[in-house]
Amino acid sequence: MTHTSRDSLRLVIPSEPKRIAEADEFVESALRERGVPESLISDLAIASTEMVNNAIIHGNKKDASKKVKISMTFTADEVEIRVEDEGRGFNPDNVPDPLAEENLLREVGRGIFIVRSLMDNMEYEQTDEGGMAVIMRKSFESS
Amino acid sequence: MQLSEREDNGVAILMPSGKIMGGPDAAILREKIHELVKGGKLQVVIDLAKVDWMNSNGLGILISGMTTLRDNNGDLKLANVTEKIQSLLTITKLITVFEAYDSVPDAVQSFSASGSN
Numbered sequence: 627m628t629h630t631s632r633d634s635l636r637l638v639i640p641s642e643p644k645r646i647a648e649a650d651e652f653v654e655s656a657l658r659e660r661g662v663p664e665s666l667i668s669d670l671a672i673a674s675t676e677m678v679n680n681a682i683i684h685g686n687k688k689d690a691s692k693k694v695k696i697s698m699t700f701t702a703d704e705v706e707i708r709v710e711d712e713g714r715g716f717n718p719d720n721v722p723d724p725l726a727e728e729n730l731l732r733e734v735g736r737g738i739f740i741v742r743s744l745m746d747n748m749e750y751e752q753t754d755e756g757g758m759a760v761i762m763r764k765s766f767e768s769s
Numbered sequence: 770m771q772l773s774e775r776e777d778n779g780v781a782i783l784m785p786s787g788k789i790m791g792g793p794d795a796a797i798l799r800e801k802i803h804e805l806v807k808g809g810k811l812q813v814v815i816d817l818a819k820v821d822w823m824n825s826n827g828l829g830i831l832i833s834g835m836t837t838l839r840d841n842n843g844d845l846k847l848a849n850v851t852e853k854i855q856s857l858l859t860i861t862k863l864i865t866v867f868e869a870y871d872s873v874p875d876a877v878q879s880f881s882a883s884g885s886n
Contacts, residue, residue, distance in 0.1 A: 646792040668822045668853055675790040675824050690850045725862050736861050743860045761813040 634699045639678075641686035641694055641711070648676040649696055653707065656698050662705070662766065669744040670707065670764055676737040677709040677760045685711030685758055704746075704765045714757035717752060770794040770820075772801060779876045780812040781805050786819035789827030796880035797828075802834035802845070811843025814876040828863060835867065844868070848876040 637652040639645040653674045657667045678694060686692035687728055695710040722729050724736045747763040770787040782859040783802070789795050805813055815831065835845040847869040850858065870876040 643792045646790055647794070650788065650790055671788070671790075672824045672857075674823055675826075679824070679826060680790045730862060730866060731832055732837055733829040734825070736828060740825050740857065740861065 631712075632699065632701050634697060636695060636697045638693050638695050640690040641682045641688055641692045642690050643682055643688065644692075645677055646678055646682070649694075650675050652696060653698065656700075659703070660700055666764065666766065670705065673741045673744050673762055673764075674707055674709070676741050677707075677762070680737055680760075681709050681713070683714070685713030687713070694743075703767070704763055707762045707764075708759055709762075710753050710757055710759040712757040713753065714756075715750070715752060721768035770798065772797050774801065774830065777873070777877050778864055778881070779854070780814055781810045782814045782816055782873055782877070784819065788821050789823035789830070791824065791826035795826050795830060799817055799830045799833065802830070806841055806843070811838055811841050812880045813838060813843070813845045814848050814873055815832045815845060816848045816873050817854055818852060820851065820854065822851075822853045823857070825861075828857065828861060831867070832863065846870060846876045846879060848873045 635656055637649065639648060650671055651739065654667055654671050659672060678696060681694040682688060686694065692712040697708040699706045718738055721738055722735055724732070724739045727733065729735060741762060745762045745764050749761045750760050753759050770785050770789050773784045775782050783798070785798055789798065802813065813834065813842065831845065838845045847867050850869050855864070858867065868879065870879060
């Protein structure tokens with residue numbers, strides 16, 4: 627790892643599904659520029675695009691006038707990725723278990739489960755503006 | 770994501786490349802599978818060799834394609850599943866519902882062996 631102090635960066639995009647690639651490019655470039663191992667970059671890219679898709683589609687209901695903010699904060703040991711939308715939020719504990727036999731063939735509903743599996747930690751909070759923020763952390767030790 | 774297509778022994782082989790992460794690019798794969806079903810092409814292999822990674826959107830497209838094909842007496846089989854995608858299929862238990870093969874020829878051959886449409 628090349629960075630030794632805390633640094634942060636942020637991308638704000640309108641809630642259009644076509645902007646997902648831009649969010650991925652932002653996250654992957656920031657990780658690569660800081661020397662994060664490739665094995666971790668794909669996990670972080672998968673988790674980030676899951677949450678940005680959720681923010682665009684479920685949080686902001688694809689309303690292009692609403693924004694999705696993606697913030698990345700690096701310390702020597704870990705990266706924190708925060709994805710904020712302007713939606714009303716939801717209870718992640720109410721999401722059906724995607725591993726249950728009756729849900730196994732469902733097309734949707736695996737995003738949060740995958741993020742929890744790939745990240746060290748995942749939290750939700752209400753933003754000051756009344757939207758929803760998902761905060762994910764991954765240690766560089768886990769590569 | 771880019772998508773190319775070929776046919777071998779009556780089996781449609783779809784070769785996506787890049788990342789399957791959602792948005793309009795990923796929709797191309799979903800539409801292609803539905804186009805094949807509409808055209809009566811019910812034996813489909815997805816060659817994943819050139820897919821860097823996919824998120825739940827990509828998994829959902831594969832599941833949707835597989836169930837649509839099976840509902841029409843066909844099937845969707847996977848070939849060249851990379852380590853990263855294998856790991857996602859394992860943690861989501863989808864490894865138990867897909868037929869996956871080490872190579873495209875093996876996947877194509879499996880249709881003759883199983884005798885499905």
